[in-house]
Amino acid sequence: MGESVAGVAANVAQQAPAIDVDFALIGHQECWRAAADVLAVLRGPEHPPLPDDEIRDIFPWIPPRAICHVEAGSIAGGKARGVYIDSFIPPDRLDANYMRDNLARVRGAAAYAIKAGAKIVSLGGFSSILIEGNLDQLPERHGTVFTTGNTLTVGFIVQGIKKMCALEGRNLRRSTLLIVGATGDVGSGCARCLAPVVKRVLLNARNMERLRTLAAELEADGVQVEIATGLQQFSAEADVAICAASLASPSLLLGRIAPGAIVCDAGYPKNLSPSGQMAGAKIFFGGLGQITGGLRFKPDFQGILNRHPFPDVVHGCLLEGMALALERRFEPFSQGRGFITPERVEEIETIAARHGIFLAPLYNADGPVEDGVECLAGWSAG
Amino acid sequence: MEPVIDLNCSLPSEGTFLTPFALIWQDILAQAMTGELVAALNYTALSTICDDPAEAADALEHAAGEQGHAAAFAAEGRKIGVDVPNNVNAKHWKRLREAFMRRIAERDFIGCLIVQEIMLESFAVASYARAGKVAPGSMGRTFASIAAEEEEHIEHAMAILRTERALDAQRFDDKVHGLHLEVMTTLAEMLARECTHGHCEVCHDSCVKPSLSEVSLTAAELRGASLRQYLKTLDMLGLPGEVTLAWVSQLPV
Numbered sequence: 001m002g003e004s005v006a007g008v009a010a011n012v013a014q015q016a017p018a019i020d021v022d023f024a025l026i027g028h029q030e031c032w033r034a035a036a037d038v039l040a041v042l043r044g045p046e047h048p049p050l051p052d053d054e055i056r057d058i059f060p061w062i063p064p065r066a067i068c069h070v071e072a073g074s075i076a077g078g079k080a081r082g083v084y085i086d087s088f089i090p091p092d093r094l095d096a097n098y099m100r101d102n103l104a105r106v107r108g109a110a111a112y113a114i115k116a117g118a119k120i121v122s123l124g125g126f127s128s129i130l131i132e133g134n135l136d137q138l139p140e141r142h143g144t145v146f147t148t149g150n151t152l153t154v155g156f157i158v159q160g161i162k163k164m165c166a167l168e169g170r171n172l173r174r175s176t177l178l179i180v181g182a183t184g185d186v187g188s189g190c191a192r193c194l195a196p197v198v199k200r201v202l203l204n205a206r207n208m209e210r211l212r213t214l215a216a217e218l219e220a221d222g223v224q225v226e227i228a229t230g231l232q233q234f235s236a237e238a239d240v241a242i243c244a245a246s247l248a249s250p251s252l253l254l255g256r257i258a259p260g261a262i263v264c265d266a267g268y269p270k271n272l273s274p275s276g277q278m279a280g281a282k283i284f285f286g287g288l289g290q291i292t293g294g295l296r297f298k299p300d301f302q303g304i305l306n307r308h309p310f311p312d313v314v315h316g317c318l319l320e321g322m323a324l325a326l327e328r329r330f331e332p333f334s335q336g337r338g339f340i341t342p343e344r345v346e347e348i349e350t351i352a353a354r355h356g357i358f359l360a361p362l363y364n365a366d367g368p369v370e371d372g373v374e375c376l377a378g379w380s381a382g
Numbered sequence: 383m384e385p386v387i388d389l390n391c392s393l394p395s396e397g398t399f400l401t402p403f404a405l406i407w408q409d410i411l412a413q414a415m416t417g418e419l420v421a422a423l424n425y426t427a428l429s430t431i432c433d434d435p436a437e438a439a440d441a442l443e444h445a446a447g448e449q450g451h452a453a454a455f456a457a458e459g460r461k462i463g464v465d466v467p468n469n470v471n472a473k474h475w476k477r478l479r480e481a482f483m484r485r486i487a488e489r490d491f492i493g494c495l496i497v498q499e500i501m502l503e504s505f506a507v508a509s510y511a512r513a514g515k516v517a518p519g520s521m522g523r524t525f526a527s528i529a530a531e532e533e534e535h536i537e538h539a540m541a542i543l544r545t546e547r548a549l550d551a552q553r554f555d556d557k558v559h560g561l562h563l564e565v566m567t568t569l570a571e572m573l574a575r576e577c578t579h580g581h582c583e584v585c586h587d588s589c590v591k592p593s594l595s596e597v598s599l600t601a602a603e604l605r606g607a608s609l610r611q612y613l614k615t616l617d618m619l620g621l622p623g624e625v626t627l628a629w630v631s632q633l634p635v
């Protein structure tokens with residue numbers, strides 16, 4: 001079905017813009033439950049939900065398209081209008097076997113954003129991983145720019161780590177930090193931000209060559225670095241870990257980490273396998289921000305497209321596009337891979353904060369990790 | 383072999399070995415042929431309400447083209463040793479035809495194009511293309527080339543429909559939605575993974591859908607491909623994708 005989805009990319013771009021929008025968010029559903037909820041909203045309350053087997057049959061055939069309008073408010077007063085575009089990648093088909101089809105879907109979604117006249121497009125989750133290096137194959141862009149949103153994501157992951165350390169009374173300066181997916185765009189950005197403030201870093205990914213390059217860069221700044229392609233090969237146990245590998249499903253087993261380690265799962269979909277036993281680990285989901293100036297979906301996908309226990313929480317990658325739209329700064333802020341620096345992170349955090357976009361309250365599969373933070377009524381994990 | 387004889391079909395030519403697959407293809411060809419004959423009837427009817435003689439001639443030419451497709455499917459049946467029956471009065475096809483004829487009665491040229499070219503042809507293009515990939519030998523080529531021809535003649539209608547939509551998009555979209563409820567609901571029932579409303583009156587015996595996997599097809603895939611083609615066609619007309627997806631997601635399964 002790859003060719004046909006790609007055909008959509010060519011076709012939709014021929015059309016005049018149907019809706020006038022500042023930003024577009026390209027996303028995909030992380031699990032079948034989320035996919036089912038999306039279809040349930042589209043069907044409306046008067047139609048009973050589709051049986052699960054029908055959903056699994058129908059979902060993969062849906063061509064990429066907008067499913068709702070989004071309005072983001074700024075605490076500084078402005079508003080930005082956008083659309084959420086789903087690439088309709090089936091949640092269980094993120095792996096390499098479906099690469100071609102998924103790339104076609106993301107390209108279709110990107111073409112849809114161009115057609116919609118979006119000035120800036122955030123490439124959520126796997127979208128940026130898939131389309132990287134293929135942006136030039138999109139239809140003519142008429143002023144639409146793309147951002148991976150990874151700089152703000154890194155900002156929120158780093159803020160989350162620091163907050164968690166403060167909550168747990170840990171001294172980050174004495175910590176050994178493990179980054180899984182360290183050579184990725186998010187992972188390397190986290191490494192550059194945190195390496196100078198920890199005792200030592202352990203970098204993990206599958207490709208040794210890229211690990212060596214990153215290690216050399218960090219070591220030049222005097223950081224103590226260890227690299228390994230296997231998590232069991234490090235000489236020390238980490239007491240802080242960031243999981244930012246591009247895993248198709250929650251399958252990561254961290255194994256050897258210090259008891260009570262702080263662990264940030266930044267994957268979209270999640271990295272950590274639910275069956276992974278980590279005695280006393282303080283796990284939280286990282287890279288998430290909260291938009292305090294108001295967030296509205298039409299039709300109402302609140303809590304469906306952003307399945308978090310707190311209101312108006314969104315992935316950092318998507319929030320970056322909204323922040324830039326509110327700032328009226330339509331530029332490809334995060335582009336390519338491996339260019340995220342602490343300076344750029346600070347810059348996007350400042351822009352986001354100006355419009356009321358801050359680190360979201362921390363939570364994990366069991367709910368909020370901070371005392372005294374209430375979660376939304378009806379929220380359930382998973 | 384018995385059902386074939388029951389249906390008064392010709393026996394396989396000498397030396398031809400009639401496989402169970404032939405009976406499955408017989409049913410698939412029968413649905414395709416029936417669809418083509420319905421299309422031929424529809425275009426003939428359309429020619430009677432065209433104000434422009436050139437359009438009328440065009441419609442008649444299309445009708446002849448669809449007759450040709452029906453004949454091509456019948457010929458493919460003969461090659462595998464089966465006669466391909468057809469039944470334009472089978473319940474679903476009859477309903478689809480009646481929906482079209484109501485537009486004819488209203489002399490609603492645009493409505494006719496929406497029903498035939500956007501809805502019925504989406505189904506034809508997508509399902510023939512799938513069949514074309516798995517059907518053996520010349521039958522596969524026939525399915526694929528007819529799918530391509532159908533897609534081509536949609537283009538002409540698209541130009542007319544785009545012009546019409548440009549006049550009043552909301553009115554146009556409302557009209558498509560009305561027809562969607564009438565026509566696509568019937569198509570969705572035909573395309574459902576299982577027939578829950580009794581025999582379709584086209585298949586030679588019991589419903590062919592559960593047997594499709596034996597020829598590397600599934601009912602779910604034919605439905606999925608058809609609905610995707612329909613959504614893509616509506617996209618090309620400029621209808622908002624989030625709206626058309628909501629319509630499609632509300633169809634019966």
Ligand SMILES: NC(=O)C1=CN([C@@H]2O[C@H](COP(=O)(O)OP(=O)(O)OC[C@H]3O[C@@H](n4cnc5c(N)ncnc54)[C@H](OP(=O)(O)O)[C@@H]3O)[C@@H](O)[C@H]2O)C=CC1
Pocket residue numbers: 124125126128129149150153180181182183184185186187204205206207208210244245246247266267268269286287288314315316317318337
């Ligand atoms: N929370 C949020 O808001 C956001 C989350 N993300 C998520 O962050 C993750 C990383 O994204 P991004 O940095 O853009 O991706 P990249 O493709 O740039 O990097 C992926 C990294 O993971 C490594 N990797 C892949 N598979 C494995 C494995 N099995 N074991 C160890 N390492 C592995 C890759 O290296 P190698 O190939 O050498 O193994 C590479 O270092 C994704 O899940 C993404 O969806 C992204 C944006 C926002």
Ligand SMILES: [Fe+2]
Pocket residue numbers: 418421447448451528532
């Ligand atoms: Fe035809």
Ligand SMILES: [Fe+2]
Pocket residue numbers: 421448503532535
């Ligand atoms: Fe046709």
